[in-house]
Amino acid sequence: MPRILSVEDDPDFQRLIEAALNGQGFELHCAYDGLQGRDMALAISPDLILMDMMLPGLSGLEVIKLLKENEATRHVPIIVLTAYPAVEGFFESEVKSHGASLYMRKPVHFDTLTKVIRRLLESPVR
Numbered sequence: 001m002p003r004i005l006s007v008e009d010d011p012d013f014q015r016l017i018e019a020a021l022n023g024q025g026f027e028l029h030c031a032y033d034g035l036q037g038r039d040m041a042l043a044i045s046p047d048l049i050l051m052d053m054m055l056p057g058l059s060g061l062e063v064i065k066l067l068k069e070n071e072a073t074r075h076v077p078i079i080v081l082t083a084y085p086a087v088e089g090f091f092e093s094e095v096k097s098h099g100a101s102l103y104m105r106k107p108v109h110f111d112t113l114t115k116v117i118r119r120l121l122e123s124p125v126r
Helices: 011-021 034-044 060-069 090-097 110-122
Strands: 003-007 027-031 048-051 078-082 102-105
Touching: 003 011, 003 034, 011 027, 011 110, 027 034, 034 048, 034 060, 048 060, 048 110, 060 078, 060 090, 078 110, 090 102, 102 110
Parallel strands: 003 027, 003 048, 048 078, 078 102
Antiparallel strands: none
């Protein structure tokens, strides 16, 4: 069963993610700030990470940088889910340049998110 880590500080949105992925064949773990997200990623070795950008402690971008610098987590695909205001795609390209696999703006369509998760998990390139 693929292990997914969701790093999201909004408990209501975190519950929506849980509801959307419940029963989809994933083992979901939740972190509520950047430090906890980094620590959980190192502890549980997730197969995929859902990452908010505006987090207490460490920002999502800081967490991505740390995880991509670590040999144990470098290969883990990261989907950024954020309401962060985009300036003509600048932020999206910055996030991707630091190793995020995909950038999705909130609100997210959870059927689409589930399909994207499955596609990334099935991809041989990580």
